Amino acid sequence: MLEGLRGYGLRTGDGRDCLKWMGMGLAVPYAIYGLGLALALAAGLPIVNPVSALGGTPLGPEAELILLLITAAIAGLTANALVALGEELGWRGLLLEELRGRLGQLPTAIVIGVLWALWHAPLVLLLGYNYPRHRALGLLAFTAICIAWSAIMNSLKERSGSLLPPAVMHGVLNALGSLMRFSVPVDALVGLPVGLLALVPSALIAIAIALCQLEKGH
Numbered sequence: 001m002l003e004g005l006r007g008y009g010l011r012t013g014d015g016r017d018c019l020k021w022m023g024m025g026l027a028v029p030y031a032i033y034g035l036g037l038a039l040a041l042a043a044g045l046p047i048v049n050p051v052s053a054l055g056g057t058p059l060g061p062e063a064e065l066i067l068l069l070i071t072a073a074i075a076g077l078t079a080n081a082l083v084a085l086g087e088e089l090g091w092r093g094l095l096l097e098e099l100r101g102r103l104g105q106l107p108t109a110i111v112i113g114v115l116w117a118l119w120h121a122p123l124v125l126l127l128g129y130n131y132p133r134h135r136a137l138g139l140l141a142f143t144a145i146c147i148a149w150s151a152i153m154n155s156l157k158e159r160s161g162s163l164l165p166p167a168v169m170h171g172v173l174n175a176l177g178s179l180m181r182f183s184v185p186v187d188a189l190v191g192l193p194v195g196l197l198a199l200v201p202s203a204l205i206a207i208a209i210a211l212c213q214l215e216k217g218h
Contacts, residue, residue, distance in 0.1 A: 035201035076172030113147030
């Protein structure tokens, strides 16, 4: 059984190379966050320090925000990544290994993204998870963003040979979620971390990675 899990990516890959891709998995959520804020600024949407919405501390809003951003990175690399690894064994482990040789990269990302979104569908449709005001539209939006994230995470797994880089990205996204949400106080379908402000940067990053892979393939 352990050997089978290793075949699905439950290993450290090629050492230093795996660490490099774990660093990429850490950086991508922050890039999505930063690009989403830039889009919000360009669109004239309100941008606030999320610490004010979270209650603030005696440290002051700027210092507290920096501390929370650092804490999110640490959580994403440790506890959150460990929790996300359970999901990633299914998405980037079993499914990716079974599908990529048959379907190709883009169809595989679409299939995994759709299944990933459907996994959360009961929470979205019944409890309003992430989209309390737009449950059906929210599920469609979440499906689109899961496809974009799957394209990125699939590449991290394939390039590193390990599930650790996508688990780190997954974990950091979860850790940054509240900060992202409160940074742009708009409707969930528009804002961060699972609205249009996240979908556009995620899709751009996925396309950039795919183009880099094509260029190296030549």
